[in-house]
Amino acid sequence: MTLTATDCSLSFRQPDGSTLTALNDVNLEVEPGTRLGISGPSGSGKTTLLYVLSGILRPERGVVRWGFDELTSMREAARDRWRLAYAGFVFQDFLLFPGMSPIGNVALPASFGTAERAGSRGRIHAQPDRPRDRAAALLERVGISDRGRDVTSMSRGERQRVAIARALLSRPAVIFADEPTASLDRSSAADVGRLLVGVAAEAGATLIVVTHDPDLLAQMDRVAAIEAGSLRDRVARPTGEGVGR
Amino acid sequence: MNPVPYVLSDLRSGRGTAAVVTLLIAFSVAIGIGVSAQELAVRRAANAAADPFDLIVGAPGSQTQLLLSSVYLQPSAIGLVPGSVLQELTERPEVAFLSPLGFGDQYAGYPIVGVVPGFATRNNRAGLADGRVFAALDEAVVGSRVRLDIGDEFTPVHGFLEGGIGSPHGEFTYRVVGRMATRNSPWDAAILVAIESVWFIHGMGTGHAEDGSIFGHAAAVPIGPPWTAVEVPGVPAIAVEPATIRDAYVLRSELRNRPTTTAIFPAEVLFELYALLGDASAILAVFSLATQLLVVMAVLVVVGLTQRHKRSSFAVLRALGAPSGYVLLAVWLAVAVQVVAGVLLGVGLGQIVAWVLSRIASDQTGLTVVATVSAREWRRAGLLGAAALVLAVIPAIISYRDQVADALRR
Incomplete structure (x- = not known):
């Protein structure tokens, strides 16, 4: 399904009383299966746009649609259910749960409850029947063989791989990634970037990535550049070098 | 979820x-x-500790203090019940059994209490754990927790304080002849002696008519009632076992209202x-x-x-x-x-x-x-x-x- 943002604006009140415009009349259309990069300087509104597109934040003005469903008119609980059914999330600092094994982390979203989504044969359950089996398979796919140890003992690259596996548990239609390679060294960043793009393609999922990483941006179908809350430009098929800098 | x-x-x-x-x-x-x-x-x-005491007679004053001193052996200075009351109660038909309770001395922190021989056996309802009941002025029965053996001798010390801060009672010594069974009460740490010995070492005679020097003749002094002296010494308290429940109330009522005595049911005071x-x-x-x-x-x-x-x-x-x-x-x-x-x-x-x-x-x-x-x-x-x-x-x-x-x- 197509994810659309129409005339979305959002501002925040700053501690000094001033108002910061985070998004300013943003319009964006992301076709199913598209790999979209969002780039821009720090504080330009990249992450805010990602949160608005994923239903975590609701814009003050404008509409976000998932197909015919209007995310912006849903109550918070409905948006939670939407994310559980349709979306996967990858964060810059992995944000895995300590005290839990990789397999426990990956399977955790299955404990949130049932979520249904529209399928070709009507509503279907988004959650896998055997979450731990699926989690094990996903960990194998992302190259994590030791699935029993605590995630805090893993390298940063390994942790981000676990986080990518977690994002894939419910076979998401769209994967949101917020600076997924920013906390990694160059070599790990390249591996994780390729992995993320690869698994999204395998799953047929839309991939929306906020990043400064030119190598990762180079693997996107499109890059939306944002500055001071405004989508300044749209670049199709970036060549890599210089994009987003 | x-x-x-x-x-x-x-x-x-x-x-x-x-x-x-x-x-x-x-x-x-x-x-x-x-x-x-x-x-x-x-x-x-x-x-449980107060259970064996049906009625306690004491000098007028605090009923709680009388209870604490007599049942729980808490050291305190309380007034004396006139010896005449002791004599009278010995003869009253409402009284099945009685024993004076003469406090004031101790040995190594164990209070020494002057009583009648029957008190050590709860009027023959409880046997001793070992030995026999005292039968002479210089004999003693110890509680189950007293660290004295049968045959041991000791000199009583006047006063309540452990360590003998008080004056020893001259040459008078007691000899342990028996040990009480455990009572689960402060009396397990008490030393029971004849009330006559307590009177005697405090210079009050023996309560019996045939007084005289008892050193070397302790066995000659009668132990227990009747006390026949013209003037029987006073005692801090008297434990009374009334013949019937009715008698208990009669005695309490009568003795409570006298100018020289008070009487309590320990259970009632506890309540x-x-x-x-x-x-x-x-x-x-x-x-x-x-x-x-x-x-x-x-x-x-x-x-x-x-x-x-x-x-x-x-x-x-x-x-x-x-x-x-x-x-x-x-x-x-x-x-x-x-x-x-x-x-x-x-x-x-x-x-x-x-x-x-x-x-x-x-x-x-x-x-x-x-x-x-x-x-x-x-x-x-x-x-x-x-x-x-x-x-x-x-x-x-x-x-x-x-x-x-x-x-x-x-």
Whole structure:
């Protein structure tokens, strides 16, 4: 399904009383299966746009649609259910749960409850029947063989791989990634970037990535550049070098 | 929705904090339970110790003081009942048995009490553990906890203080001839001697008509009633076993109203004492519960503060699609696990605290105090746990209302 943002604006009140415009009349259309990069300087509104597109934040003005469903008119609980059914999330600092094994982390979203989504044969359950089996398979796919140890003992690259596996548990239609390679060294960043793009393609999922990483941006179908809350430009098929800098 | 996997990982990753929280709650509950169980146990023990004493006659004054001095052997200076009353009661048909109780001396901290021989065997209803009853002026029967053996001799010291800060009674010595069976009362640490010897070494004669020097002739002095001296010495108290219940009331009523005596039923004085202490006990119970609740609230504040550090975790849960109710339940459940574990552990520890306090109370009072955690303590612990579970909703609600985007940015 197509994810659309129409005339979305959002501002925040700053501690000094001033108002910061985070998004300013943003319009964006992301076709199913598209790999979209969002780039821009720090504080330009990249992450805010990602949160608005994923239903975590609701814009003050404008509409976000998932197909015919209007995310912006849903109550918070409905948006939670939407994310559980349709979306996967990858964060810059992995944000895995300590005290839990990789397999426990990956399977955790299955404990949130049932979520249904529209399928070709009507509503279907988004959650896998055997979450731990699926989690094990996903960990194998992302190259994590030791699935029993605590995630805090893993390298940063390994942790981000676990986080990518977690994002894939419910076979998401769209994967949101917020600076997924920013906390990694160059070599790990390249591996994780390729992995993320690869698994999204395998799953047929839309991939929306906020990043400064030119190598990762180079693997996107499109890059939306944002500055001071405004989508300044749209670049199709970036060549890599210089994009987003 | 099943937040258990998350809660378990949360407790595992913060096991140090969880252990401290659980232990704080456990200690709070344990102390409350220990003290509460103790109070009940001391009452039971005090009742049991007073059981053999039907009626106590003493000089006018504080009934509580008379009770403490005579039943619980608490050292204090109380007035004397005239010897004439002792003589009179010996002849009264309402009296089945009596014994004067002559306090004032001690040996190595053990109070020496002048009584009649029958008192050592509870008027022949209880045998001795060893030896025989004293039959002469210089013989003694010791309580079960007195560290003297049969055949040992000792010199009494005037006064109540251990270590003999008081004057030794000259050349007078007692010889131990018997040991009482355990009574589970302060009398287990007492030394029983003939009342005549107490009178004698205080220069009051022997209470019998044929007085004279007894050194070397102790066996010649009669022991026990009737006391035939023209002027029988006074005694601090008289333990009376009335012939019938009616007689008990007759004697109490009559002796209470005389200018030279008072009479008490120990059980009645204890009851009045408990009634008085009961109000204080109820107030203490409220304060105790309030204190425990404050501890639990302080613990919950700590829990709440630690939850603030977990904001990003909760935000991740929400971003991954967990409903807000999942976060609320997860936070509450994590606290609930610690509270319930703390309360259960506290009840167990409370049993240990009660046991330790019982030992201390037994050593200090001579009573056999056995404290057990009863339904009352379980109820109080349950009440505290329930209050904590209700209060735990507060950090849960705070976490649940948190803004996901704000928390994710931190």
